[in-house]
Amino acid sequence: MSEQDVSHANKAYFDGSASDFNEQHDNRHRAQSMANEILRTHGNLFKPDQTSVLDFACGTGLVSQVLLLHAKSVLGVDISSGMIDEYNKMAAQLQSNSPGKEISARAVDLIADPGALGGQKFDIITCAASYHHFDDIDAVTEILYERLNPGGSLLVVDMLVLDPGEEPDVHPETAIQPEEVIRMVPYIHGLSENQMSSAFASAGLKNFSLSRSDRKQVRVHIHGRYVTLFVARGDRPAV
Numbered sequence: 001m002s003e004q005d006v007s008h009a010n011k012a013y014f015d016g017s018a019s020d021f022n023e024q025h026d027n028r029h030r031a032q033s034m035a036n037e038i039l040r041t042h043g044n045l046f047k048p049d050q051t052s053v054l055d056f057a058c059g060t061g062l063v064s065q066v067l068l069l070h071a072k073s074v075l076g077v078d079i080s081s082g083m084i085d086e087y088n089k090m091a092a093q094l095q096s097n098s099p100g101k102e103i104s105a106r107a108v109d110l111i112a113d114p115g116a117l118g119g120q121k122f123d124i125i126t127c128a129a130s131y132h133h134f135d136d137i138d139a140v141t142e143i144l145y146e147r148l149n150p151g152g153s154l155l156v157v158d159m160l161v162l163d164p165g166e167e168p169d170v171h172p173e174t175a176i177q178p179e180e181v182i183r184m185v186p187y188i189h190g191l192s193e194n195q196m197s198s199a200f201a202s203a204g205l206k207n208f209s210l211s212r213s214d215r216k217q218v219r220v221h222i223h224g225r226y227v228t229l230f231v232a233r234g235d236r237p238a239v
Contacts, residue, residue: 003155009018009110011043020225026046026221027062027166028062029103029220029221030129030220030221030222031059031062031063031064031066031128031129031191031228032062032125032227033093033218033219033220034128034129034157034220035062035063035066035128036066036218037157037211037213037218037229037231038063038067038126038128038155038157038231039066039067039070039158041211041231041233042155042231042233044049045068045123045124045153046071046124046155047070047071047072047153048069048070048071048072049072049100049104050072050147051068051070051071051072051073051123052071052072052073052074052075052122052123052124053068053071053073053074053075053122053123053124053125053126054066054073054074054075054076054077054122054124054126054127054144054147055075055076055077055078055105055126055127055128056110056125056126056127056144057077057078057079057081057127057128057130057133058076058077058078058083058084058087058105059076059078059083060083060090060212061076061085061086061087061090061091061103061105062088063126063128064087064091064103064105065075065090065094068094068098068101068103071101071124072100072101072102073101073102073103074102074103074107075103075104075105075106075122076091076096076103076104076107077105077106077108077110077116078107078108079106079107079108079109079111080107081107084105084106087105088104088105091103091104091105094111110128110143110144110147111134111140111143114143117147120147120149120224121148121149122147122148122149122152123149123151123152123153124152124153124154124155125144125147125148125152125153125154125155126155126156126157127144127154127155127156127157127158128156128157128158129157129158129159130158131156131158131187131191131196132158132159132185132186132187132188132190133185133186133187134186135186137160137187137191137195137196137199138198138199138202138203139179140199141199141200141202141203141205141234142153142203142204143182143201144203145203145204145205145236148236149236150236150237150238150239151235151236151237151238152235152236153206153233153234153235154200154205154232154234154235154236155231155232155233156196156231156232156233157229157230157231157232158190158191158194158229158232159189159190159191159220159222159227159228159229159230160190160191160192160212160227160228160230160231161189161190161191161192161195162190162228172219185223188223190227191230193210193230193232196208196210196230196232197210197232200234201231203233203234204236204237204239205234205236206234206235206236207233207234207235208232208233208234209232209233210230210231210233211228211230211231212228212229213224213228213229213230
């Protein structure tokens with residue numbers, strides 16, 4: 001399946017699920033857990049009075065609203081206009097209660113149109129629970145590299161492919177994926193450290209690191225099973 005086909009499948013699915021997305025406990029819990037993992041591993045990168053954040057594939061903004069507490073501005077982008085509509089409803093409320101902060105979202109497809117944000121660049125780019133939805137993670141990482149300020153960091157949190165012998169922790173009743181999910185998720189079992197390291201290096205990012213969560217403490221449910229999360233970091237050189 002081509003990247004365009006995968007994108008269309010994802011857009012259709014998330015447009016259709018946007019209106020009640022935030023009402024699902026798993027969605028809220030997953031976003032909170034992922035935001036917490038970003039801050040636990042790399043919270044020192046965030047400065048509440050100056051850091052600009054791009055939340056790529058932001059969905060309804062459940063991660064963005066947590067990160068806004070630790071940044072000056074957050075811009076969300078997503079291919080789903082339905083998700084962006086929900087995001088901006090949340091953002092309008094947050095904006096009125098957060099003097100000096102900026103938060104908003106735009107429905108753009110940076111993969112199809114890398115220039116959609118013009119010359120705008122960011123101190124930190126985050127992407128939560130979305131890399132496993134991209135068919136070509138090398139191309140996506142290169143696009144995000146170009147949106148970073150020199151010295152900026154890309155932080156990707158997603159599900160880790162487990163080593164042989166590790167308990168898969170699968171719910172038997174949901175282990176078989178519906179065709180709808182398979183069409184829109186090229187990496188249904190997650191991504192490995194080698195895959196992430198290769199994509200980051202190919203894009204020109206330096207200082208790669210990958211931290212994994214403790215599944216006994218961070219219980220996140222994705223595609224029919226509890227997963228081990230990772231946070232991958234790469235930095236754009238300062239000069």
